[in-house]
Amino acid sequence: MQLIQPQVIHDVIAAGISAGADFVDVFVERTFNDGMVFKNSRVEDSQSGTLFGIGIRLIHDEQALYGYTNSTDREELLRITNLLGARINGKGKDLTLNFEKLSYPKIPTMLDKEVDAKYKLSYLKNIDERLRKDSKVSQVMLNFTKKKQLIEVYNSEGLFATEERPYIRLFHHLVMKDGNLQTEAFYGPGAIGGWEFIEKLNTEEVCENLLKQATTTLYASPCPAGKMPVVIDNGFGGVIFHEACGHLLETTSVEKKASVFWNKMGEQIAHSAVTALDDGTIAGAWGSLSIDDEGMPTQRTTLIENGILKNFISDRLGELKTGHKRTGSARRQSYKYAPASRMRNTFIQSGEYELAELIGAVPNGIYAKKMGGGSVDPSTGQFNFSVQEAYLIEDGKITKPVKGATLIGTGPDIMSKISMVGKDLQLMAGMCGSVSGSIPTTVGQPPIKVDEILVGGQA
Amino acid sequence: MKQLMEKVINQITDQKAEADLMFSSAKTLKMSAQKNTISTYNVSSSQILGVRVIKDGRVGLSYTESLDDESLKLLVKQALQNAETTEVNAHERILDLAGTLQDELFLPEEEVSIALKTEKALLLENGVKKLDHRVTAVPYNSYSEQDYLSHYLSSRGRFTTYRDKSYTITSSAVMDEKGKKSNYYDFHMAHVFKDLNFQKVIDTALFHSRNLLQEKTLPTGKYNIRFTEDSLQSLFNCFSNFYSAKSAMDQVNPWTNHLGTEVISKDLSIIDHPLFERSFRTSKFDSEGVQRKPLSLIEDGVLKSFYHNSVTANHYKAQTTGHAARSASSPLGVYGTDLLIKGKNVKPLPKKYLEVIKMDGLHSGANRVTGAFSVAVKGYIWERGERVGTFGNITLSGKFMDLLRQVEVTGTDLLSSTDESFFSVPLMFYDISIAGSN
The missing domain is CATH 3.30.2290.10 (PmbA/TldD superfamily)
Structure with a gap:
């Protein structure tokens, strides 16, 4: 059953075209959210909710007009459409549409097994008990979220596409204390799928890693400051590519010339060791989609090949404004946002080196085992990242743990300084905030060696 | 409705x-x-x-x-x-x-x-x-x-x-x-x-x-820092858990056991003021329907109170302070309103200092449990009351609680953040770690 009467959608799209729009699309969304917060060794919050709304977009020349409402009422939807249409100085035309349902290859998910609340609770209690066996653990916070997003996309070309997207994530947050020393550790795996994903996590290993990370940083010395080589390990280390380069390749920035790479297509923008992809088709991956939020089947897109810029991440408006073909990358947090070109699962492809070889190539520097988050100003390419778990490298060997490291620099500069790429690619789930809201994305990379980067630590 | x-x-x-x-x-x-x-x-x-x-x-x-x-x-x-x-x-x-x-x-x-x-x-x-x-x-x-x-x-x-x-x-x-x-x-x-x-x-x-456009990096070292009100507001907002009874209950407030003790410079007092006449938007009641009033959080450096809602108040056998926060889709928490940073014992400006006008990466570069932070900053170099240069491509790091001890008050007027929800007397922070050129 469709979320709204197709005839109503037809009338809305026809009204937009009649007002002079070149193109109209309608995004209908119903999302069921379910969450449980386990804290202080008990369920602190249990919450569920339903979001529902409709987003209407009119495109005329390079202008995008967008409106949304929670109402399915035909008159309200037409009122919004006419309000948007009044902004267009174009000649309208009549339109009759027969929507044709799009068939497309479905990206496999990790199924969507339902379990009852008691089962979830016993699972979370088990993690809590395992972590609290270490007497230094002062708090454990587990945030379980599950979301089922049903979307429908209609447009003035007669497209009707629908997708059901199940998301699941379990966020672990551990606080450790010893006298006046205090630290924390995080781990937040997520996937497109259901409880099967959670069951496949190796709880023992997850707990061990969290405890090890917290213990290491609890007693770590302050990180030295200055420019030095840095080896960044796999998995969430990929946030550096996501921030330092990925955002700069979205046509959302390119179209405004607000990216330092806007005119670099076909040019060497990274070290020849770097090949990077944005792939929406990985089975079960947190940032995968079968279709994007404009109803286009998603793709595996090569962004950089041996250092040469090959593709931008593009959506309909991006193609219209820059000429770079759509890549199935139109994404948004919800109907409250117009779609924009955004990353999906973005990573640097595997290279030829073992981690030990990368470490061995650094006389003195930093090994960033686990990265935190970061941000970038696409217009200048300047980025910053925090490092959650780091160690000194002395004479090509990992020595003592250090804390409080931040990495800063510019995208073009760091991309040219990634001189060695390791073998062991790993992907990690994260949330990415930008112009069309906060969306699930995967970051990833094998271990990489950056020849020089400014490390912010204690002077 | x-x-x-x-x-x-x-x-x-x-x-x-x-x-x-x-x-x-x-x-x-x-x-x-x-x-x-x-x-x-x-x-x-x-x-x-x-x-x-x-x-x-x-x-x-x-x-x-x-x-x-x-x-x-x-x-x-x-x-x-x-x-x-x-x-x-x-x-x-x-x-x-x-x-x-x-x-x-x-x-x-x-x-x-x-x-x-x-x-x-x-x-x-x-x-x-x-x-x-x-x-x-x-x-x-x-x-x-x-x-x-x-x-x-x-x-x-x-x-x-x-x-x-x-x-x-x-x-x-x-x-x-x-x-x-x-x-x-x-x-x-x-x-x-x-x-x-x-x-x-x-x-x-x-x-x-x-x-x-003229920004230059600075040598790694210790510097005197003045934050613009917007930058200072970002720091105070980032570490708002320090004043939260909910964070104290959750063991993620480093000042949990410090009520009644001196936690920052005794030259500073911090007030949460929901009804301040210069605020962009005052707030008469909280998300439990409790009428609000000003709350002294820190007086002459001594921690006086946390933000409470009815749940934290019941837990600590205290009174709610009217700081319940909740949206339609979120659980009951606590959150502050507008902050006033007042100061005494005014000192002259140092001959040389940096003014931070832009701070990036606080969302990921701060540890709210320990108070440690490391962020990318940009701004101006001041010498003898004149702006003599622009800096960038450096990081500033420290601990929030230490920062508020390494401080002197340099004026009496309450200056406002751009959004008119944070007001502070001019402050100068001393010996702050900067990482830049080697």
Whole structure:
């Protein structure tokens, strides 16, 4: 059953075209959210909710007009459409549409097994008990979220596409204390799928890693400051590519010339060791989609090949404004946002080196085992990242743990300084905030060696 | 809306449960410009209703954006089901408050034509571009307005209404000179259209972006730092858990056991002031319908109080301070209102210091449990009262609590953040770690 009467959608799209729009699309969304917060060794919050709304977009020349409402009422939807249409100085035309349902290859998910609340609770209690066996653990916070997003996309070309997207994530947050020393550790795996994903996590290993990370940083010395080589390990280390380069390749920035790479297509923008992809088709991956939020089947897109810029991440408006073909990358947090070109699962492809070889190539520097988050100003390419778990490298060997490291620099500069790429690619789930809201994305990379980067630590 | 909320409350009390409801709705208009045309034009109307039920001491939450009968029944059913999955919480109750409270700020104004709004929205782009040929883009520019309404209704009979209209404008300037790039962003907010200061936003974005083109790194070392009020506000907001009784309950507040002790410089006092006359928007009551009043958090360096809602107050056998925070789709928490940083024992400015005007990466570069932070900063170099240079490409690191000990007060006037929700006397922080060139 469709979320709204197709005839109503037809009338809305026809009204937009009649007002002079070149193109109209309608995004209908119903999302069921379910969450449980386990804290202080008990369920602190249990919450569920339903979001529902409709987003209407009119495109005329390079202008995008967008409106949304929670109402399915035909008159309200037409009122919004006419309000948007009044902004267009174009000649309208009549339109009759027969929507044709799009068939497309479905990206496999990790199924969507339902379990009852008691089962979830016993699972979370088990993690809590395992972590609290270490007497230094002062708090454990587990945030379980599950979301089922049903979307429908209609447009003035007669497209009707629908997708059901199940998301699941379990966020672990551990606080450790010893006298006046205090630290924390995080781990937040997520996937497109259901409880099967959670069951496949190796709880023992997850707990061990969290405890090890917290213990290491609890007693770590302050990180030295200055420019030095840095080896960044796999998995969430990929946030550096996501921030330092990925955002700069979205046509959302390119179209405004607000990216330092806007005119670099076909040019060497990274070290020849770097090949990077944005792939929406990985089975079960947190940032995968079968279709994007404009109803286009998603793709595996090569962004950089041996250092040469090959593709931008593009959506309909991006193609219209820059000429770079759509890549199935139109994404948004919800109907409250117009779609924009955004990353999906973005990573640097595997290279030829073992981690030990990368470490061995650094006389003195930093090994960033686990990265935190970061941000970038696409217009200048300047980025910053925090490092959650780091160690000194002395004479090509990992020595003592250090804390409080931040990495800063510019995208073009760091991309040219990634001189060695390791073998062991790993992907990690994260949330990415930008112009069309906060969306699930995967970051990833094998271990990489950056020849020089400014490390912010204690002077 | 009150009738609909009462209907939902009645469905819940029929199930021998207590409840409170949060409703909010917003109507917005937003425009931004590219290439001297309005490139995006967004209009919206949205609403959401959230419920917190307490049955047999167990709390369940649910929310919906659809307000038809079927959705409302599902809302109640889900909240009651969720309550069954939680454990008994002896501290969480619906407050025994009744009566109606209103906090509406709709200042009278003449109707503004869409043509004028459009003209001004375009100015936020072309006004920047025409003033300096080095401007290559104005990626962040927007005109937006919002009508916001929220209601709270409890099964004990408390009903509140909060409403306002606000306007926000933003602009930025990306500049390029011989391959060197800079960007600065500014904004302004007002309650009536005619109070929007378009030229101030344009001039501020251009002024700082021009100066940042000259930015140079600094040698790694210890420096004297002055933060602009916006930068200082970011730091205080980032570590707001230090004042939170909820964070104390959750063992993530490093000042948990420090009530009554000196935690920062005794020259400083910090007040949470929901009714401060210079605030952009005062706030008369919290999300449990409790009337607000000023709260002394720190007096002469001594920690005096935490922010409390009724749950944390019950836990610590204290009184709620009117800092309950909750949206329709979030659980009950605590949050502060507007902060006033007052100071005494005024000292002269040092001969040389750095002024931080831009701070990036606080969201990921701060540890809220330990107070440690490391962020990328930009700003100006001051010597003997004159601005002598611009710095960038460096990081500043430290610990929030240490920062507030390595401080001197350098003036008596309360200076405001751009959003007029944070006010501080001028402060100078000494011996702060900067990482730059080796």
